[in-house]
Amino acid sequence: MVLDTRLRSGFVAKPPAFGRGADCGGTGAYGLIKARVVAWAAQLDDAHRDGLATGLERAGAVVEVGSLHRGATYDVLTLEVQAGVLDASLRTGLAAWSAASGIGAALVPEPVYASGRKLLIMDVDSTLIKQEVIELLAAHAGREAEVRAVTEAAMRGELDFSQSLHQRVRALEGLPMSVIDEVVSRIELSDGAEQLVSAYRDAGHVVGVVSGGFSQVLAPVAERLRLSFARANDLGLHDGMLTGRVSGAVVDRAEKERVLRAEAERAGVPLASTIAVGDGANDLDMLAAAGLGVAFNAKPAVRASADVALDLPDLDVVRHLSGL
Numbered sequence: 535m536v537l538d539t540r541l542r543s544g545f546v547a548k549p550p551a552f553g554r555g556a557d558c559g560g561t562g563a564y565g566l567i568k569a570r571v572v573a574w575a576a577q578l579d580d581a582h583r584d585g586l587a588t589g590l591e592r593a594g595a596v597v598e599v600g601s602l603h604r605g606a607t608y609d610v611l612t613l614e615v616q617a618g619v620l621d622a623s624l625r626t627g628l629a630a631w632s633a634a635s636g637i638g639a640a641l642v643p644e645p646v647y648a649s650g651r652k653l654l655i656m657d658v659d660s661t662l663i664k665q666e667v668i669e670l671l672a673a674h675a676g677r678e679a680e681v682r683a684v685t686e687a688a689m690r691g692e693l694d695f696s697q698s699l700h701q702r703v704r705a706l707e708g709l710p711m712s713v714i715d716e717v718v719s720r721i722e723l724s725d726g727a728e729q730l731v732s733a734y735r736d737a738g739h740v741v742g743v744v745s746g747g748f749s750q751v752l753a754p755v756a757e758r759l760r761l762s763f764a765r766a767n768d769l770g771l772h773d774g775m776l777t778g779r780v781s782g783a784v785v786d787r788a789e790k791e792r793v794l795r796a797e798a799e800r801a802g803v804p805l806a807s808t809i810a811v812g813d814g815a816n817d818l819d820m821l822a823a824a825g826l827g828v829a830f831n832a833k834p835a836v837r838a839s840a841d842v843a844l845d846l847p848d849l850d851v852v853r854h855l856s857g858l
Contacts, residue, residue, distance in 0.1 A: 566596065566616040570647055571628065573639040574844075574851050578602065578609040586631055586639070590615055593627030603854060607725070608846055610854045640842040640855060645806035646826045647857030653803040654734050654856070655794050655820065657812035658745035658752060658766070660689075661830050662849075664722045667747045668702050671776075674713045677705040690833050691815030695746060696784040703769070707778025711771060714750050721755060724830075726850030731759045733853045740801045744793040746785050746816050762801075765793050791819035809856055811849070812836065828852060 573586055587597045595615040603610040617624055625641055632639040646652075659666045672681035681702045688698040734741035742763035745752055749766040756764035767785050770777035783789070790812075798808050810817070810824035813832040821827030821840050829840035830849065837843040844851055 570642045573611045589631040653740040653808045670717045689814035726848040729850040787819040
């Protein structure tokens, strides 16, 4: 359910005579910059809304209108704001409120949620899906723990991703191709993934994935979700067996950014209107290049670098960042 303009106990958006913008002369006057503040939690109430509005006011923003979405597993509060400059003081104020309240929140630039065609690009392992595919494959070789340790180090940025991938894939040498189908049958989509993809697709937007995982596992998932594009590594195969090698160039962090830029250009979507979602060091360049980079239940270094740290385990929250 979505409640526009008023929240639960009759909250109505405060007028522009609010904060430093009191003498700005109304919406858009004197070059005020529009943005949107989105907050999310398992449950939100009027105290959260009031505290957030007050914090934004103190940071110099004009709060114009609010809305509340009640989902099955989370609430999302959206406030339309204007400020003279979307500078560090506003972000710092928002971060302080988030830390004090324990509620996730983000400042979203207008191009990300404004009307017009949008593009969403996501990582796959531990983002679109709950598992790490390389670990599921390695379990068939009895080397899951070994591979998991290397994966975690690579995702923290402690190891070069390409070198670590080759090291992990070598553990798969000699496995029959049938393990791929077995792994595909065990794939679990992250909570909210189908809703998020459907929201983008049904609105005519572009949604796809780029993965440091494997195309043979990703293809059925991409077909099921009817993704606009899907890019991943190719596992080497010979005589019905995995060779323990990757065919072709590795999808590393530079390639993920390249795919984002290429797909945005192909779709005619400005980078400022794109959202990228990921969890590991291999996603950092893609997150930085997008109009909004979202760290989803991510490693600390990724959370610190991204525009948004989404720790609520529900991908559907992302659609509220894009105004869907």
